[in-house]
Amino acid sequence: MTTQLQPSAPSQGDLDEVAQVAGALVEAMRSVIEGKDEVIDAAVTVLLAEGHLLIEDVPGVGKTMLAKTLARALDTSMRRIQFTPDLLPSDITGVSVFNQDDRQFEFRPGAVFANVVVGDEINRASPKAQSALLECMEEHRVTVDGTTYALPHPFIIMATQNPVEMEGTYPLPEAQRDRFMARVSVGYPDARAEMAMLDHHGSASPLEEVRPVTDAEGVAALIRTVRRVHASPAARQYVVDLAAATRTSSAVRLGASPRATLHLLRAARARAALRGRDHVLPDDVQALAQAVLSHRILLSSEAHVARQTPERVIADLVQRTRVPGGR
Structure with a gap:
């Protein structure tokens, strides 16, 4: 009988690195998202915990902006999927295409092959398209035509949905909701934050000024520290x-x-x-x-x-x- 060794606790230097990088990431997001520190903290927590985030709220409160800001603050690959009723599973996972020159099928990756995937209005896609994310979210891989392809690491899906307008939507099944580590609501800003938003967003988008604070390898190192x-x-x-x-x-x-x-x-x-x-x-x-x-x-x-x-x-x-x- 073998004894499984517990991983050693992270050193103070490792924890300091987590605090430094995560702090810079939070500050970058605060420059775009006004007055929503709890929501920003939740997004960074889910990222380092290797989970996926569901952002659910009414239109116009910054759901998509929150997801795009986190993606912009990371020097990693990012794809956005606009979920619509005519979206196909192959649009998400990819498809095998016959190459006339090589006389062979070659795989063309779909939009899910990125470190950060922003899924806008996820409940507007059909259940068939939604189910394409099940394997991606749980196993971080995609199986197409019997062949399995690994997704990039780190990998996070940040999906938004509107809980008010139900016409033309398909509620997420419990199996898919359960794959989201956390659900947050952005909520309306207070008066001071809304005034600051008018100042910062009035003439230009602050999202364009966000600079990456770390890359994929940096995030992976932080995740390894969190695991310990x-x-x-x-x-x-x-x-x-x-x-x-x-x-x-x-x-x-x-x-x-x-x-x-x-x-x-x-x-x-x-x-x-x-x-x-x-x-x-x-x-x-x-x-x-x-x-x-x-x-x-x-x-x-x-x-x-x-x-x-x-x-x-x-x-x-x-x-x-x-x-x-x-x-």
């Missing part, structure tokens, strides 16, 4: 207990999946590293619980009648779930 952040048995038990609470609550019809448990721990590791710690605290888990879990649960009919929201249910479960002791 220590999560004690008590911290891991707390994550499991929160997920289990969603499965036994009378307000929830469908609870969080085991994938949600894994995503919550990964995101907590990234949050800890961004704050200069080499270990996960319950505060990290609590701070991310709503963003990671709320879009994965389905409320019971009684909860709907009581006008509960997934966010409120998760907040109540966090309050009621005991924090295990010990580090």
Whole structure:
């Protein structure tokens, strides 16, 4: 019987590098996105936790701008996919084309072959086109005509959707929603941030002035540091207990999946590293619980009648779930 060795905790130098690069990334995004520090922090956290981000809000609040700003701040490949009802799966994953000169089929990569993929209005594509992302998001690869192709590393999908205008849309199936590590809402800016937006966006787009702060290899190094952040048995038990609470609550019809448990721990590791710690605290888990879990649960009919929201249910479960002791 072999004993699996735990990776060593990141050094202070590694954590300082995470803080330095992530800080520069956040500042670059703040120069475009006014007054939304929590949303920016969530995007950077998901990036370092190797997840995907779903940005859901009403039109005009900067969903696509947020995704494009993160992509511009990284010196990596970026593709944008405008999801429409006539979008084909091959437009996303790629297609094999017969080459007349070589008398052979050659693979032409689709739009998903990039480090950062911005999916605009993802719920406007048909379920057939949406399903093309399932393998990409979970396994970071694409299978076309029986051949599997690896996607670039790092790889993140930042998708937007409008929850208000439902005509001509196809709601994301639970299997796909579950593959998004977190869901955030941008929300309306406050008066001061909106005034600053008028000043900065009135004559030119600040997005054009954003300069990359790191490249793909730099992001990959930060991800390796995040993976080594220590999560004690008590911290891991707390994550499991929160997920289990969603499965036994009378307000929830469908609870969080085991994938949600894994995503919550990964995101907590990234949050800890961004704050200069080499270990996960319950505060990290609590701070991310709503963003990671709320879009994965389905409320019971009684909860709907009581006008509960997934966010409120998760907040109540966090309050009621005991924090295990010990580090």
